[in-house]
Amino acid sequence: AQSVSQHNHHVILSEAASLELGCNYSYGGTVNLFWYVQYPGQHLQLLLKYFSGDPLVKGIKGFEAEFIKSKFSFNLRKPSVQWSDTAEYFCAVVAGGTSYGKLTFGQGTILTVHP
Amino acid sequence: GAVVSQHPSRVICKSGTSVKIECRSLDFQATTMFWYRQFPKQSLMLMATSNEGSKATYEQGVEKDKFLINHASLTLSTLTVTSAHPEDSSFYICSARVVGGHSPLHFGNGTRLTVT
Numbered sequence: 001a002q003s004v005s006q007h008n009h010h011v012i013l014s015e016a017a018s019l020e021l022g023c024n025y026s027y028g029g030t031v032n033l034f035w036y037v038q039y040p041g042q043h044l045q046l047l048l049k050y051f052s053g054d055p056l057v058k059g060i061k062g063f064e065a066e067f068i069k070s071k072f073s074f075n076l077r078k079p080s081v082q083w084s085d086t087a088e089y090f091c092a093v094v095a096g097g098t099s100y101g102k103l104t105f106g107q108g109t110i111l112t113v114h115p
Numbered sequence: 116g117a118v119v120s121q122h123p124s125r126v127i128c129k130s131g132t133s134v135k136i137e138c139r140s141l142d143f144q145a146t147t148m149f150w151y152r153q154f155p156k157q158s159l160m161l162m163a164t165s166n167e168g169s170k171a172t173y174e175q176g177v178e179k180d181k182f183l184i185n186h187a188s189l190t191l192s193t194l195t196v197t198s199a200h201p202e203d204s205s206f207y208i209c210s211a212r213v214v215g216g217h218s219p220l221h222f223g224n225g226t227r228l229t230v231t
Binding site: 036042044045046090103104105108 | 149151159160161208210220221222224225
């Protein structure tokens with residue numbers, strides 16, 4: 001079974017700092033990769049996704065992520081964070097084939113951005 | 116865009132009672148819906164996959180008789196927590212995917228269940 005690991009449980013940054021959240025997965029086959037964000041008091045929202053093609057994917061609100069197959073990684077980045085980016089971020093993986101749609105989530109990373 | 120509505124958003128019940136949570140896809144049909152549970156300070160955990168017109172598929176460790184899932188139509192799945200206990204207090208989230216195509220999951224707003 002696939003698993004997803006997010007390395008940082010809590011990241012604290014100041015506004016304008018650069019962000020990189022790590023995500024590694026364990027599955028040898030085709031995967032679809034996602035980053036979801038949950039703002040305080042709100043529901044999960046899709047930030048970006050990777051299915052195929054260009055391994056560098058751009059999402060909403062200036063976020064991007066790079067799929068590095070050899071490293072089984074899908075790290076999330078943003079050049080300059082804002083206070084409004086304070087939220088919890090989840091990396092998720094779907095193994096290809098019949099289990100499509102069955103997400104495996106990472107533990108989540110809480111991002112706190114100080115103004 | 117696709118919207119998933121989950122109701123109620125918050126419920127408090129007494130130990131021993133049952134609680135039903137609804138998950139509706141408002142503007143699309145979903146043959147499959149997923150139910151997740153989020154414990155405090157932990158990740159989302161898939162509980163079960165709800166299939167329209169057939170039995171749900173439960174993940175290992177999830178009690179089928181305690182968490183009853185019914186997916187009676189292409190737009191509605193329900194999760195019933197039977198004989199709830201305080202340890203069932205959690206955040207439950209459903210998600211659904213548009214039938215066909217490579218589309219990501221759309222999530223409901225979640226239900227905060229507190230069992231007293």
